[in-house]
Amino acid sequence: MNPSNYVVLSAVLFSIGAIGVLVRRNAIIVFMSVELMLNAANLAFVAFARMNGNLDGQVVAFFVMVVAASEVVVGLAIIVTIFRTRRSASIDEPNLLKY
Amino acid sequence: MSALASAVAVVVADEGTPFDLPSINYSAIAPILIIFGAAIVSVLVEAFAPRRARRPMQLVIVIGSVIAALVVVISLAGTRLVTAEGAIAIDGPALVMQGTLLVVSLLGALLMAERGIDPLGDAFAPRASTLPGSEDEKQFTQRGYLQTEIWPFFLFALTGMLVFPAANDLLLMFVALEVMSLPLYLLAGMARRRRLLSQEASLKYFLLGAFSSAFFLYGTAMLYGFSGTVSLVGIADALSAKPSEGALVAIGMALLLVGLLFKVAAVPFHQWTPDAYQGAPTPVTGFMAATVKIAAFGALLRVLYVSLGGMRWDWEPMLWIIAVLTMLVGSIVAVTQTDIKRMLAYSSIAQAGFILVGVLAVSPEGLSSSMFYLIAYAFTTIGAFAVVSMVRDANGEATHLSKWAGLGKKSPLVASIFAVFMLALAGIPLTSGFIGKFGVFTAAVASGAVWLVIIAVVASLIAAFFYARVIVLMFFSDPGPDTASVVVPSTFTTIALAAGATVTIVLGIVPQPVLELVSNAGIFIR
């Protein structure tokens, strides 16, 4: 299979992630969409590593996983705090800061 | 090739051969290591030191490490090398920005350490996990609990910032970006008062920040796909070798820049800024407003000049439009703001636009003038937020502008200092802001960007309006019953404020030493 299909797949995943961020209200799902985008990037890296014939892309993918994990930690902490305060994980609800 | 990748490559390619250690110039990255080490120690302190000992220990660690790192940076002056297998570039611009970051962070640390302003303690929630308004929170407040977890966050963020402008490959840049941002997301949510706002700021900052990171990362992936490397220089070489390839490069460049422009708060990637600035605890706002801007512009400059320099004709028109939008939107929207922190946030957006004018010069002068502008802006901003943290009424900080009316009569000195900051941000001569603007405009005109400068001039005028409005309120209105008062702070804030004011004025009157510094810093190493 042509590795460039993976790139296309990654683009699709990235777009799905981006659209997910735009259309979903639940902070957790929004956050998951972001993670999806990161992983789409990972897929692209790996695919490109294959196409370019070097391993940099794969290495990057590992780094990104670690970063994503720490992001999850921080993100969940924030989201949970908000949820506890507002009894809701909707990201449209915290809307005090505007204009 | 990044350090680890090469290491792995060695292992995979040459089974059996001894492990090839990457060559790392430890002295060149010593400042980063010092802060990073301090951050880890700081975590340990949080974990093991008794509650009462934490604050003094943390302060010693923070201030000591920052000063130590600063000393090392100064001793590194003139260094110009790429180390860690090409991942880190320690050159003039990197050192200038690291040095500035360290000094400004020190001032930020002083603001964050302040415990003399709020009668309840400091600017941070005693336990960030407690529910706002809950019994727990009251208990903690009554018992006078004060948290010191901010310090590890501070040091980690600073680590990321130090790496960000020095990162010479996109992977490291991404990691630095995250290391810098994640603690800031948390710090933004830790305000003692108005916690709902603070948490909201934190959430928005985090989600949007993560979103932008994804863009950055995907852009990196595209460029990697195009060039087979994440090294800035490697990408530049690939671009000059295969100049005609289309979509991949364009998308990669675009998404990469989106990620960076988000961090510098350029329009249309700016909308997190007002919310995050307003909601975050004021010392944190001051700290991040000043430092993130430096670090992010450092990275942006390096990417644009080193990696994409050959493509300048491609990205200049786009950045030109973004710069114009940033200046105009920032200035115009600030005009009708009623909250001082929010106004300063929009101001910082407008200022980012002015710096982009310098960036767009794409010349050594553009680099040095942008750096000067960043230095000037950072000190002024941190000073301004120091004042904001001092102007209070019974409910904490009085950030609504109406409460600033007549402040000049009530507290002439502090109001005058704030007026100096406003004038500097407006770019009035004899302040640092003027020399900064002059520098970037000169660099832009020298590169032929005359119209950009003319638009910048119009934007400056609009910006001057809202800076002037604050002065009008403070000095030309009579104090009313709602007028806030200025709390006399402890030495910490006083030092930060004094430093901010001094640098603002001194850079306006005798800017030559700093101008020499930034122009001697030269250009990025390739």
Added chain:
Amino acid sequence: MTELMPAEGVFSLIWVLIALPLAGAAILLFGGRRTNSWGPYLGVLTVAASGVIGVLMLLGMMQNSPEQRTYGQTLFTWVFSGSFQADMAFQLDQLSIIFVLLITIVGTLIHVYSLGYMAHDDNRRKFFGELNLFVAAMLLLVLANNYLLLYVGWEGVGLASYLLISFWQHKPSAAAAGKKAFIINRVGDVGLSLAIMLMFVTFGSVGFQDVFGVADQASEGTLTAIGLLLLLAACGKSAQFPLQSWLLDAMEGPTPVSALIHAATMVTAGVYLIVRSNVIFTAAEWAAVAVIVVGLITMWMGAIIGSAKDDIKKSLAGSTMSQIGYMITAAGLGPIGYVFAIFHLLTHGVFKAGLFLGAGSVMHGMNDNVNMRRYGALRGVMVITAGTFIICYLAIIGIPPFDGFFSKDDIIHASFERSPIIGILAMLAAGLTGFYMTRMVAMTFFGKARWEDDAHPHESPKVMTIPLIILAIGATFLGMALVYWGNIESWLEPVTGVETVELALPSWVYELTTLVLVLIGAAIAWVSYARRDVPVEAPHGSWLTRAAREELYGNQVNDALVVQPTYYTSRLLVWFDNKGVDGFVNGSAAFVGGLSGRLRRYQTGFARSYALSMVGGAVLVVLALVLVRMS
């Protein structure tokens, strides 16, 4: 061009002539109340001293040959820039000395008279200060050796006139009259300014000697322009048509002011200007014609107005206009007329001062009432006033041997020498003079007493009557003296040139005709106003009378053509300034504010909308880069 004599001996005092009254003015005006007691006397003294110096200079001048009677004195370089230069320098010649003497001697008499007339005024000191200021400025006007310095004197007398007309500032009418005089004079000043500039552009200098020396080299068009501009200036200062309307209002000032400034001296400055610039007018024929036309129109206007006014001062003011019209006409005739213009100016200065002071004396006795319909039969109670007034009256209507006869007849002669039309018009106006002056004398001193109930007419004190007597003596003998004893024609000849043209008829024909016309006019007036009862309320009168009472609608015309349009323009521009210019500025600010209000709405507070704008921005950035790469 005559050679300038160095100013030695008594002539080194030329500057003192001006400095004395100027110092007096400064002391009185800046000295404040502490000079109240002695100030007025100082004022009289300074003018008198200047007069004495003037007489000494005349005597000194007469000892020199006619070609050596021009003295120059330069104090310092005044204004200089590039090739432009104007000195603080004076020139005393046969023409100036006449004016110096007229100004200082008549001035002294009027100062003395004012001691009595203004005795009870609180601001007497200020009055004398301003009067001194006037004398100084007038002397500067006639002694300057260049047009720019002349301009200073020109405007100085205007200032003094303004101040003195509105001397009784608490009366709104007086304040308004002063302002009107100044502004109309400014219109004339525009002419003078432009004339000076045009001279500099043409000749490279504004000095009399320089300009006159090369005037003939300039094109006639230029000279005509200069001449017309100078005429405009003269019209303003001398209240000639079309700038005549301020003079009647100027009668709001105290009567000595009317006598000195608005009869004897200042209003004749226009005549001086034209005669002084005779070289230009001689070379610019059409300008000279314009001068004649203006003179004739004013001559008639003044006479008609003077015939209808019941206010004694305004009637006299009309007469002044008319008489100056004579002078201007004469000045326009060229070398045949210059001398007579000055001659008439001199005699007029004396008899008109006498008339005004006489009128003042009458008012003094009549509670400052100026309405002649409330006078009548005053000859009995004011013997000296009536006597001197009648002598001056005889002088003005030109009865021999009083001085007006000589000077006016000379002008009529000269007019006929130029053209019969001018001559006839001038001659008929003389008849009109006979009418209105007789009307005045009849209404005031003859007929029945129509005094108001509280009027107790009485003769004025000696300090006022003695100047009257002296002026009456002057009015009697001055004409004869200047014709038979010291010939004014030959005296002025080096300055103005003299020319005579043969007339068609022997000269006594003209003289006699004039006299007859005057007597007819006088007789009509006598019958109407002395024999018949004069009603206390003015009758409705014919359209001409009504028009004359309205000063021939000069004010209405000015109002409709100039004043109202000016105010409309002004209000229109104020509106435009507020709505247009300022509106644009404030509108721009409001626009930015409105834009700001709109733009901030996009900051909705929803993180997802921020994300949307990021995505949108990212898409645009991608598109931009792709597009740039494609192109």
Added chain:
Amino acid sequence: MTTFPWLTTLGVVPLVGSVVVALLPRGRGLLAKQVALFFAVLTLGLTVAMALQFQGDSSEPFQFVESHPWIPTFGISYSVGVDGIGLVLVALATTLVPIVILAGWNDVDEDGGRGTVKGYFALILVLETLMIGVFAATDVFLFYVFFEAMLIPVYFMIGRYGGVQRSYAAVKFLLYSLLGGLFMLASLIGLYVVSAQLTGTGTFDFLTLTGLEIDPGTQKLLFLGFFFAFAVKAPLWPFHTWLPDAAAEAKPGTAVLLIGVLDKVGTFGMIRYCLPIFPAASEFYAPVVIGMALIGIFYGAFVALSQSDMKRLFAYSSMSHFGFIALGIFVFTSQGQSGSVVYMVAHGLSTAALFLTAGFLMARHGGSSAIADYAGVNKPAPVLAGFFMIAALSSLALPGLISFIGEFLVLLGAFERYLWVGALATVGIVITAAYVLRLYQRTMTGPVKPELEGMHDLRGREITALVPIAALTIVLGIFPAPLLNVINPAVDRVMTSVGATDPTPTVGLGTTVEGTDK
């Protein structure tokens, strides 16, 4: 030529004074005034001492020159020096400051205002330093720095110590001036870049810049930025609307310094910077500028005619006068330009006289500046009315006063070059007389308003403040040589640098007037 740093000393003295005044304890208002006055008089004394050493016939373009590198990175130096034009304007500034301090003695009181007494006087002294600097700078960047920095003290003086609409007026003033200033900044940068292209190293040195052969197209662009800033500052029509508001809201003293001195920076900038640095552009734009000036002359006068507020009237009148000044500069004749400079001085004096006298009047009647609130003032306060008269006459350029010399030379210069322009402008003197005398008539004459009966006449301090102005107005009008002697050589240099010569008379004649042998 002395090596004593005259100009720096001159600038530093008021600055020191300002600091001293600012450091005085609150509530010691009287002491603050006395100290301020002392420093202002000291500065004036130094100015006189310096002016006496000025050599009118020197061949050097600037005297009392000092130059030290300041920001070498951008070719900026601290360079000061004055030519005749700079000298008289510096002298004007240092003369008016003590007068304003004296006149404004009681304008600010400790309790009523938003600002302190010492603050006001400290600001005046700061402003004096900046004014001296702006006229003395020979480095264009330094000039710009002073030019912009001057806005700040004035902004505070209007905004803190002004009338009801002070904030609006102050902000409008600041922003409008900044708008001009920022465009000038753009041009300034352009000029620097051009100088770098032409000479290799960028510079802001005035004399170097005048020697550059800048491409005419570039000149036209750069000129616009400079000119716009100066046209706003001066102000020329149609950039004037900040002035009436600022003048109406400011304290009389502030207004005097603002209109009397500060606004001169605009016209000073035109003659000092626009003409010599951009000769080709100046020539190109001259018709436009002359058009603006002419419109301004009449527009200002006509609008002044219908004003119901004294201070606004003075503002519009100033606008009209600035039209004359700009006209004189842009007709490129030595008479016009000398006249403009004399006019600047004269206008400074007459503005001071008008505003201060009106200020004294207003202080006696609750601060109202409405013309309708006054009538017949001449009776209770004849001395005040007398000074008002002198001020009015000075404003309408009565011959014999210094303003006449300026106005006449300007008109002459214009007439020489463009006959109809000069002729048209001359008509303006009629309207000037009309609005000035209308004001006098309405306020000073007529029956006294009942509430004005018993009004105090001027007192010693007030008279002391006004006498020097009146004296200078009269004495310089009669003997202007001290001014013209220093101005003319400077103007000649400007003329040379733009390559203009005076038109020659149509009928050849020597330049001497009878009775002098110069």
